[in-house]
Amino acid sequence: MTSKAIILGVGLPMVIFGAFIALVIAPLTDDVVSTIEFVGSLIGILGVVFMIAGLFYRKEIIVSE
Numbered sequence: 001m002t003s004k005a006i007i008l009g010v011g012l013p014m015v016i017f018g019a020f021i022a023l024v025i026a027p028l029t030d031d032v033v034s035t036i037e038f039v040g041s042l043i044g045i046l047g048v049v050f051m052i053a054g055l056f057y058r059k060e061i062i063v064s065e
Helices: 004-028 035-057
Strands: none
Touching: 004 035
């Protein structure tokens, strides 16, 4: 069972925002281009990790005695 909230609510926005930072904002700066590209790429990679984690998410059944 997948978690759409994790995939669509966390993972996908992180991938989009990371790509936006790396591809759009980094060329606008002059002296710290490589650092901003690294941060954008890191955010995108973490978004992919969250998307994969959302695929394997399973709710645990809580049994109270």
